[in-house]
Amino acid sequence: MSLAPARRFALGALLALALGLAGCGREETPTAAAPQATAPSAAFTVLAGSELKDLEAPLVEAARAAGVELQLSYAGTLDIVERVNAGERFDAILPPNGAYPALALAKPAVAREKLFYSRIALGVKAAKAARLGWDKRAPGWADIARAASTGQLRYGMTNATSSNTGMSALFAVASALAGKTEDLTAQDVDEKTLKAFLSGQKLTAGSSGWLADAYLADPAAIDAMVNYEAVILRLNERLPAADRLLPIYPRDGMISADYPLMLLDEARREPYNRLVAAWKGAAFQRDALSAAFLRPVNPEVQAASALPTAAVSELSFPNRLEVIDAVLGTYQARWRKPSTSIFVLDLSGSMQGQRLEAMREALKRLSGAEAGAAASVRYSAFQSRERVVLIPFATRVSEPVWVRFEPERIGAAREELRRQADAMKADGGTAIYSALAVAEDLAREEQRSDPDRFVSIVLLTDGQNNAGLNPEEFQARYANGLPARIFPILFGEGNAAEMHQLAKSSGGREFDGRRLVLAQVFKEIRGYQ
Incomplete structure (x- = not known):
């Protein structure tokens, strides 16, 4: 770096x-080999997104209350898919976004339930947002790219080939600039503007948690950070007022993390159903999610008051694996710094x-x-x-x-x-x-x-x-x-x-x-x- x-x-x-x-120090992305789920009486094994490590205690507690012994392992989105495809045994996966696993898993999941969600935002220091006028009107991705290319915006973002936040932001920029979402092709990408956006990246990382810790250690290094709004708001609680980040949602769209629990083994349907019921229940969604600034999917539960309530344009991942692969490959070889x-x-x-x-x-x-x-x-x-x-x-x-x-x-x-x-x-x-x-x-x-x-x-x-x-x-x-x-x-x-x-x-x-x-x-x- x-x-x-x-x-x-x-x-x-x-x-x-x-x-x-x-x-x-703590590790954001443990990658130890996962235990084998060999019998219905064994622990219910879940390979989850690495940023959910901070939510492990309430996840395990709610599972235990539902009569399910839960065993969690963690990995990035690409690694989740590849470890399952390579033959590692898990009962379910809990990635931050289900779009890529749905395309890339060799054997499709047999059930999928969205548990909670978090928007991905551009967190900007309040003073910087005011100077750019973004506190009054949310910028579009072209505006953000212009500020980055002229040196007005220095930001941190995870590597798009290692972490969901970076990958989601990359495809949001590409889709928004092309005016397309699911039917995006590599040829549709506005390469000039995308490279202008990436020119402002001054800090890269392999995980969203480490990126937040790096900003906490040295807030003067950058003006902004692409990350989950949940991570940004939790980080703000640890920062002095001048360094706190204002979550900004580009007006032409972002991609949210939808956190689906995806069942891989039909024989484990019964404990899976109990977990879904527990984690979508009002108690868990009200208490655990509010403390973590995650958005509930249970309509009976209100989101944490600190979460912005304005409507946001939602974009989606491309719907073809070859397009994802082509864009990520070109990002590595030509676009990123x-x-x-x-x-x-x-x-x-x-x-x-x-x-x-x-x-x-x-x-x-x-x-x-x-x-x-x-x-x-x-x-x-x-x-x-x-x-x-x-x-x-x-x-x-x-x-x-x-x-x-x-x-x-x-x-x-x-x-x-x-x-x-x-x-x-x-x-x-x-x-x-x-x-x-x-x-x-x-x-x-x-x-x-x-x-x-x-x-x-x-x-x-x-x-x-x-x-x-x-x-x-x-x-x-x-x-x-x-x-x-x-x-x-x-x-x-x-x-x-x-x-x-x-x-x-x-x-x-x-x-x-x-x-x-x-x-x-x-x-x-x-x-x-």
Whole structure:
């Protein structure tokens, strides 16, 4: 990630790391393998949208009151579909929007019930909205694109290939500008205006929850945020008045999240019906949804008073899977701002064997998906206009290796990345902070020479720092702030407290590579690049 102001280290933070303080932040998108539903007496398993993690307690409580033992797992919309299509067993799914799963599930759901909903909004600081006149009259998408392209609007939005909010916003812009909804084609998209809109994006993310947390940590970095209105209103409760966001609904339409519970196994119809009755019941819809600023579907229950009541034009997803795929693919390769992804990779002796092989395989997966790969795998591969930098380190830091995915040499770049992965050998000590210093200095230069880029650092290490710069020296070197966000991967015997603090101090997020396949972790990180 680039273009966000540098974050300062908290006083004494890295000194505390040297003492080995423990602690990890919460994760927005847990991706652990789901349990198998093997018998009617087993827990009712649901794979839900990751932003519903905050609603887990009341969902489980209402299910228990209805006599159903509920087991929730979480994933993004694309991953929900792909995990089910790959054979993972769930009784039901609860995605934020049912349109894409209805098209993409290999075996259609046998029942579908809308439980609640949340509009997707452009949350804008009140002062900015007033200057643009949007507090008096809602803008259209062309107005928003114009403000973005002229530098008047800096906003954050999730990656459209990783998160429902970004995908919904992308298709809302495309549909509104084309004057079409369900019959939209890739040729209908107003590419110039869409690119103008995306030029104002200064912060990207793989989840709506993390995007909100990033704004909370540094409200000065952006003026606005595309997110669920529920997330925006919950965030406002934690913000000072000057930084609160006014939900704005473009007058030519938005796409709402309709949260359908979609039954996958007919044999589980009875507990499914009990869950639907409990979650659509007046008690749950009045109490749990009001506290979370979600809109009820039960006509007997009024929405939370803080939710805007004005009518909003509703748009919908395209009704053809090939159109969705074509638009998302073009978004990645041509429309969105390009990125420079810096990978700081531990090649110390402890990485020998399976750990090194896992890292090689993860890099090869990102080099370019094979034909027939799942959509999220293809979208997570490095795209046209991207720059990838490899900084291997052991006792010493190796010279950075650049792999440029230029439009005319994509194939050559893929082969080069695979060759670099195969050539990696593990031996020596662990100079984590010296390697990070090289990466941060490189990130600063990249931002200076090409400010219209997202720049981020991924750190993979399985051990303790025992060579080169120590934490205090690294802290002193960047006392005025870190140039780029760091996304550390918890791996092997690496110091979890240090990884957490590096993520927090840089405005990044840590990922857990100790219980997941490393290739899956790398794929998840791509939503933040």
